[in-house]
Amino acid sequence: MNKYIPTIGIEVHIQVKTETKIFCRCSTNFGDNPNSHICPICTGMPGVMPSINDKVVDLAIKAALALNCNINEISSFARKNYFYPDLPKGYQITQFKYPIAENGYIKLKSGKKIRIGRLHIEEDTGKFIHDKEHESLLDLNRAGVPLIEIVTEPDVSNADEAIEYLKKLRLIIRYCDVSDANMEKGQMRAEPNISIRKDERDDLGVKTEIKNLNSFKAVFKGINSEIKRQSEIIDNNGTIVSTTMLFNEKEQKVAPMRKKETAGDYRYFPEPDLPNLKVLKNRIENIRNEIPELPNNKMKRFKRIFGLREEDIEILISTRELSDFYEHSMEGIKDTQKATNFFIKEFLSLLNKYEINAEEVNFTPEYMKELMQLIENGQINLNAAAKVLDVMQKTGNNPNKIVKELGLEQTGNEEDIKEIVVSVISENREEAERYRNGEEKLFGFLVGQVMKKSKGKADPVIVNKMIKEIL
Ligand SMILES: [Zn+2]
Incomplete structure (x- = not known):
């Protein structure tokens, strides 16, 4: 397989976190009855006028800034025309020539930068449901749900890098609270495009695109199976055709779906019902100030302050809330590795046991700190501390009180x-x-x-x- 050099670019669609759709006031709530959140605008009735949801623009700018993009103070919308029943208007409103943001990047662990060519705003389509009796039903609850599309340059070299990029992207998006980016709920979908060539000096090969992958596993398997398929074609002196591929979950491999469209097929033209999107400098600066410390920076800082192993920090920064909770719990702790080991083992099993997130525990980081100090001072041992932690969750009481009540003071006598x-x-x-x-x-x-x-x-x-x- 390493006979050929793969070149991969990735498009990601992310549903931004708004209460209402992009061009109307219908709810974006997931999982409700089909067609319970629709109106003349999102079902594409004649004579309606869309108007942009400002929150969508704010979140797109926030994501773009966190991804090191330049924001275009003027961008515009276009119609992407194609006929498919999940798109009742016959066109999708998106941004084509003038996206809201360009030229960003995500840095991988190796230091390699995956360049982001553009980030634009668009609307989602409806959903086809094919039921048992060979009937096709249409649910338009998703039609008009706001998305941002993030497109990389062809900088990704293999499936591992693709996964690292996507995980970093999801983490940044979640830190900024732009989206929950839950792949199972379709809030984040990846579409890698892939080509192979024999030599670095050759031109890039013809690329194919894998549609709508909604798990990291599918991305990984999809990319590898497509590299394998293309390699076999070239080995047999065949020609790669520009195709849209589908990932088959059952067989865990890709199969061609249709010939890939080119931009010309969509007859893009400027959306006449929406004015240019203008964003003022101070709006951009206000949004920039809302961006929290991002994972890469937090990683470096935790390493510096607490001197931890990288694997440990990766766990601790896996959500913003967990990392904040951890950091507050560690104030004044001297043996940081020992306390961190306890935190990772016991605090995380507590979250698991009660199926909650760090922000939902029944006690404050202050109490967690007191518990870790009891360990540090040798007042209780680790087993007792785990017991106390569980009681803290059940009662919300402070650890000193619990230790006294249960008579858990360690005896070193x-x-x-x-x-x-x-x-x-x-x-x-x-x-x-x-x-x-x-x-x-x-x-x-x-x-x-x-x-x-x-x-x-x-x-x-x-x-x-x-x-x-x-x-
Ligand atoms: Zn609507």
Whole structure:
């Protein structure tokens, strides 16, 4: 397969987070009854006038700024003409010659920049539902839902880079609260275009495009299966035809759908019902000020302040809320790696267990910090701390209070621990004997018994030391 060099560009459609559609006041709510959110404008009745939803423009600008794009102070809308029943107007309103933003980029971990050629605003189409009785039903709830389309230059070299780019893009979009970018709900769809060539010096090959991929897995498999398909064609002296490909979920590979349209096929022309879109400089600056610290920067800063492993930071910055919660919990903590290990293990399992996000927990980062300080000062051990964390979620009480109520203070008193160790050994003579004769794995059993007897309060370090000493 590495006989050929792939060249990949990616178009991504993202539904921006608005209450209402782009050119009318219908709701954008997902999952409601078919055709419950439609009106003469989004169903394309004659004689209606669209007007732009300002929130869509704000969110497009926000995304564009976060992606390092230049904002065009004047852009305009165009009609993209094609006939398909999910598009009752017979055309889609989009931006063609004059997009709202251009020339951005996303930087990959390797330092490579994936250039973003343009970012534009457009409307979504309706949805065809093909039911069992061979009837096709039409749901226009999605028609007129606002989208931004983000188009890269052909800078992506393989499926791994494509996934990294898409994950970074989704993270930035979520940090800025431009969209939830939930791929299962169709809020983010990727369309990679792919060509291959034998040599860097050759011209780019004929490209094909894979339509509407709605998971990272589909993007990865789709790109690799298309590179393989094209390679086989060239190996057999065939010619690549410019085609639109569909990814087959069942077979996990792509198949040609139709000959790819060119811009000429769509007969784009300026949308006569909408004026040019003008954005003033101060509007752009106000939006720029709303952009939070972005993941790349946060990554660098966490590395600098907390000195953590990169894998750990990636987990911590996976949502803005989680990273904020973490950062506040760490104020004043000295052994940052130990506290972070606890945070990643226990706080994240707590979120999992209760199926909540960081912003939905029942306690503040302040309490989380107090809990981590109790660990740091040796007042409770890690097992007890995990228990306290769970009670914090259940009651919302502060950790000091919970520790007192449950009597979880760790005892580091060697005399007390020694007493427990001695009694555990006398109660488990056989196991103690076998350990002494070399059955190392029984050590863990004995530690467990001591911890149990101390109700989890014994300092495990001292317990370990003591058992070794006595046996
Ligand atoms: Zn409508």
